[in-house]
Amino acid sequence: MTDVSSRDEVPPPTRRERVRAATVQEIKQVTRRLLVERGPQQVSLRAIAREMGMTAPGLYRYFPSYDDLLVELVADMYGELADLLIEEREAVPGADPGCRLVVTTRAFRAWAVAHPREYGLLFASPVPSLKEIAAPPHSCSSVHLSGMRFGNVFVEAFFELWGWRPFPVPADDELPGGLVSQFVGYRAELAELYGDEIAQVPLGAFHVFLACWVRLYGLVALEVFSHLHFCLTDVEPFFEANLEDLAAQLGIPAETVRRGRPVR
Amino acid sequence: MTDVSSRDEVPPPTRRERVRAATVQEIKQVTRRLLVERGPQQVSLRAIAREMGMTAPGLYRYFPSYDDLLVELVADMYGELADLLIEEREAVPGADPGCRLVVTTRAFRAWAVAHPREYGLLFASPVPSLKEIAAPPHSCSSVHLSGMRFGNVFVEAFFELWGWRPFPVPADDELPGGLVSQFVGYRAELAELYGDEIAQVPLGAFHVFLACWVRLYGLVALEVFSHLHFCLTDVEPFFEANLEDLAAQLGIPAETVRRGRPVR
DNA sequence: CAGTGTTAGCGAACGGTGTTAACTTTGAAG
DNA sequence: CTTCAAAGTTAACACCGTTCGCTAACACTG
Numbered sequence: 001m002t003d004v005s006s007r008d009e010v011p012p013p014t015r016r017e018r019v020r021a022a023t024v025q026e027i028k029q030v031t032r033r034l035l036v037e038r039g040p041q042q043v044s045l046r047a048i049a050r051e052m053g054m055t056a057p058g059l060y061r062y063f064p065s066y067d068d069l070l071v072e073l074v075a076d077m078y079g080e081l082a083d084l085l086i087e088e089r090e091a092v093p094g095a096d097p098g099c100r101l102v103v104t105t106r107a108f109r110a111w112a113v114a115h116p117r118e119y120g121l122l123f124a125s126p127v128p129s130l131k132e133i134a135a136p137p138h139s140c141s142s143v144h145l146s147g148m149r150f151g152n153v154f155v156e157a158f159f160e161l162w163g164w165r166p167f168p169v170p171a172d173d174e175l176p177g178g179l180v181s182q183f184v185g186y187r188a189e190l191a192e193l194y195g196d197e198i199a200q201v202p203l204g205a206f207h208v209f210l211a212c213w214v215r216l217y218g219l220v221a222l223e224v225f226s227h228l229h230f231c232l233t234d235v236e237p238f239f240e241a242n243l244e245d246l247a248a249q250l251g252i253p254a255e256t257v258r259r260g261r262p263v264r
Numbered sequence: 265m266t267d268v269s270s271r272d273e274v275p276p277p278t279r280r281e282r283v284r285a286a287t288v289q290e291i292k293q294v295t296r297r298l299l300v301e302r303g304p305q306q307v308s309l310r311a312i313a314r315e316m317g318m319t320a321p322g323l324y325r326y327f328p329s330y331d332d333l334l335v336e337l338v339a340d341m342y343g344e345l346a347d348l349l350i351e352e353r354e355a356v357p358g359a360d361p362g363c364r365l366v367v368t369t370r371a372f373r374a375w376a377v378a379h380p381r382e383y384g385l386l387f388a389s390p391v392p393s394l395k396e397i398a399a400p401p402h403s404c405s406s407v408h409l410s411g412m413r414f415g416n417v418f419v420e421a422f423f424e425l426w427g428w429r430p431f432p433v434p435a436d437d438e439l440p441g442g443l444v445s446q447f448v449g450y451r452a453e454l455a456e457l458y459g460d461e462i463a464q465v466p467l468g469a470f471h472v473f474l475a476c477w478v479r480l481y482g483l484v485a486l487e488v489f490s491h492l493h494f495c496l497t498d499v500e501p502f503f504e505a506n507l508e509d510l511a512a513q514l515g516i517p518a519e520t521v522r523r524g525r526p527v528r
Numbered sequence: 529c530a531g532t533g534t535t536a537g538c539g540a541a542c543g544g545t546g547t548t549a550a551c552t553t554t555g556a557a558g
Numbered sequence: 559c560t561t562c563a564a565a566g567t568t569a570a571c572a573c574c575g576t577t578c579g580c581t582a583a584c585a586c587t588g
């Protein structure tokens with residue numbers, strides 16, 4: 001038992017495995033570069049292969065299909081985005097949970113604006129495939145898992161704030177009956193992940209969390225898709241105003257929001 | 265001058281023009297049917313032509329390209345959606361402006377949920393083409409115009425409510441400086457369209473309008489794209505709760521919101 | 529070292545796509 | 559009846575995702 005090699009731990013990667021992993025990485029990088037530089041329409045297996053000095057069928061040694069390649073790329077980008085948000089949040093030393101949530105939110109919008117093509121791939125999936133809907137609730141695909149990981153960045157920041165300094169939320173009997181049972185289920189799911197302190201959070205906090213997420217999503221999506229262009233040429237002040245509003249709802253003082261505001 | 269035929273008014277459509285218009289209509293209908301029944305991936309010129317008993321190149325007599333066909337379809341659907349919202353609103357006789365706004369909002373969500381594929385085509389455009397951004401502000405394409413028409417349905421309902429019974433909005437000096445000038449411009453644009461009473465509306469009302477639209481958009485988009493599925497299996501009560509919340513912000517009593525709620 | 533099996537990558541091919549060009553048919557107008 | 563423009567065809571081009579069969583190169587075993 002003390003012998004390391006006797007266990008079936010990960011054996012050291014062979015040379016072959018290393019170059020294979022490197023190729024997989026290069027394929028994803030090239031795919032993403034094509035997406036960014038030439039748009040989603042111009043991304044094709046043949047274009048990727050051409051860019052790498054090989055032919056399209058060769059890529060099938062690494063991905064079972066074009067869609068699988070995209071799916072894996074999406075999962076990677078969800079992960080990257082989650083990492084970035086956490087990183088930016090931790091880069092503010094000694095920040096209170098309110099500030100940390102604001103930083104996370106602002107970083108999300110900044111990433112979306114800076115990476116509109118990637119954002120489109122992640123958050124404007126054409127239409128969810130029907131099988132995904134029919135899938136059992138806990139059978140999580142790779143995308144689903146990464147998506148969860150991303151979402152949980154906000155979940156953590158939000159409930160960290162709640163634990164630090166609770167804010168007003170609707171009482172249980174103020175929530176529609178149809179919502180209560182669903183929030184109970186979601187809370188239980190999160191409690192399984194984060195421990196029992198989550199189980200003490202009132203259901204109204206989940207309602208507020210979702211409402212905030214809805215607003216943030218709408219804000220960023222509309223900006224990235226240029227759907228606010230009909231009245232706003234510069235969306236940033238509008239975003240900051242909404243952020244301040246959102247923060248106020250969570251008991252975060254405007255001064256905390258303004259402190260981290262990017263200079264312009 | 266009194267002679268009708270001497271002016272270049274619309275001459276009576278010839279038989280040729282009528283069958284041509286009918287064909288254009290059929291192409292759009294078939295395209296939409298394919299979109300709904302088989303998904304956006306399966307929509308192709310050849311499939312459309314096949315479905316109509318003709319060949320793909322024949323369609324080029326009616327549309328200069330595949331993209332143009334889609335663009336025109338999108339414009340049509342914006343118009344149809346706008347018509348539907350107005351119709352549903354007018355179907356409630358003697359309703360006060362608050363009720364009318366609620367009905368409009370609810371109808372929008374209902375349409376989106378009932379037509380997810382169409383909704384995806386309208387509101388999750390892959391990524392705005394760069395030329396659209398570079399285009400001068402008042403050069404409006406067909407999509408742009410129809411999109412405006414749709415948006416103005418909400419604009420009208422919102423400012424009708426304001427004119428009927430104003431609600432609290434932030435004062436001008438509470439708005440960020442970067443927003444004031446943009447709202448001034450947008451207000452002037454609307455005043456040109458709706459007359460001078462709009463010019464009297466305070467800028468804060470435009471801020472509130474946009475914030476409401478952001479929230480509604482996020483709500484509906486997240487539902488249609490199944491991005492709330494991670495915690496809600498039935499989104500309707502959540503939508504109704506947000507609608508009530510939104511209405512309260514506009515001074516619409518909860519009783520008014522509940523009155524028109526669909527029975528379940 | 530020789531032998532062997534696995535793997536990476538290639539070219540050809542199939543059915544599909546949007547699009548163009550050249551041609552035929554059709555129907556309305558002078 | 560002639561003429562001419564419009565509608566629709568077939569053939570072709572360049573591209574797409576994907577599969578098949580093949581050739582190398584590689585890693586491991588006797």
